[in-house]
Amino acid sequence: MAKLRTIFSCQKCGTQAPKWLGRCPDCGAWGSLVEEAVGSDNINAKPALAGIVSQSSPVKLPDISQDTGRHQAVGIAEFDRVMGGGIVPGSLSLIGGDPGIGKSTLILQIFGAMAKTEQPLLYISGEESAPQIKQRAERLGVNASQIYVITENCLEKVLEEVKKLKPAVIAVDSIQTIYSNSITSSPGTVSQIREATGQFMLLSKATGIATLLVGHVTKDGAIAGPKTLEHMVDTVLYFEGERGHPFRLLRTVKNRFGSTNEIGVFEMTGLGLQEVANPSSLFLAERPINHPGSVVVSSLEGSRPVLVEIQALVSPSGLANPRRTALGVDANRLSLLVAVLDKIIGVQLHDQDIFVNVAGGMKVAEPAIDLGLVCAVHSSVMNKPLDPHLLLVGEVGLTGEVRAVSALDVRMNEAHKMGFTRMIVPRSQAKLKAPKGMEVVGVANVNEALQLLY
Ligand code: TYD
Ligand code: MG
DSSP, X not given: OOOOOEEEEETTTOOEESSOOSBOTTTXXXXXXXXXXXXXXXXXXXXXXXXXXXXXXXXXXXXXXXXXXXXXXXXXXXXXXXXXXXXXXXXXXXXXXXXXXXXXXXXXXXXXXXXXXXXXXXXXXXXXXXXXXXXXXXXXXXXXXXXXXXXXXXXXXXXXXXXXXXXXXXXXXXXXXOBOTTOOSOTTSXXXXXXXXXXXXXXXXXXXXEEEEEEEBOTTSSXXXXXXXXXXXXXXXXXXXXXXXXXXXXXXXXXXTSOSSOEEEEEXXXXXXXXXXXXXXXXXXXXXXXXXXXXXXXXXXXXXXXXXXXXXXXXXXXXSSOOEEEESSOHHHXXXXXXXXXXXXXXXXXXXXXXXXXXXXXXXOOGGGHHHHHHHHHHHHHTOOXXXXXXXXXXXXXXXXXXXXXXXXXXXHHHHHTTOOEEEEEGGGTTSOOOTTOEEEEESBHHHHHHHHO
């Protein structure tokens, strides 16, 4: 009898070791090695995809048809934009997100919107029973006969059904629940995830079926499984949202067919996800007027400028190391800007706690919000409110200079649309033609901006 051999593989990076180690020698993760059996793998097993995957031979570049490069719009504008125009036939997309964020709901709604196509759509669920899916579909008003549901965890059986049904799109909810018979380790381990993703990739590339994979995320927010998973797929999307907030953001981190910094904004309602066509109005809806520390900034998300409110609260600290708490903005960025205020402007902050929050659970990472952030902190220190119709745009450097930002015209138009009448912008860009009724003031440094504030 062949001896059952086991190896230990890191669940973070996929590194293999012959014996258990407390720390992965490759990626340095602690306690990530898991025992996986390799001895009983059936090397002679017929490849699951035999018969579907065609043998490929070299083709001349000009002769390659571009059929598989074309986006097919789903009809959910927020999703289509994030995907770069829609779903590309033969592509493999991975959607990651926390449990309960709405991944399954999103997939069902995508299928609902696509149901006008004649080809079947296959929903493969490894987590929920068919009646559970039906119940959710009812709630979402999705009821098309082109949508097929299969509750199955075995990769080989799934591929068998795909071969029979020939769907246009398949959704796998979730990739962590699928296991292949050719590998003995349990579902959700690195080797199983890699195998299942690999098979779906081969299937998509060979047949032109678009595949949507749902992926779990680990407690630090990355998609569970080896990093190679993200390399294998064409598109990686994260579905995010704060607990207690109905807003959901769909973000691209990788897209072989489009831009990677687009966001899609949704609101989770009793009837599923609703698109939010104008996120600025959503994020500014509950803005307190005439309150110190509240500032509106413009963050460019892909092609779209989104206006968000930044709130800062500065209060005397009893701690030796005062707190710097940043929610929705980068904490290092905040420290840097606080140092600029302290050193260049002379605002004493070393004995003050500073809290910064972006309203609505939004995360902004653009340098163009720097000037707004500095002014929010300053406004809280001075305890003076800012003009509610004022928008601040500009990157701040270490000497306190205000630097140019990208796409200022787009930001101006959005600000105008949202009823803002005054903008403080980098001096080098102040000559830009402003929309009617908008006063634009250019500043060269933070000091000049602060002079204009109150
Ligand atoms: P779900 O899609 O099951 O999340 P995931 O697949 O990411 O784990 O969504 C679960 C949550 O969404 C659940 O807490 C209930 C809520 N929800 C609504 O608020 N409205 C709806 O119409 C639906 C279908 C779900
Ligand atoms: Mg789910």
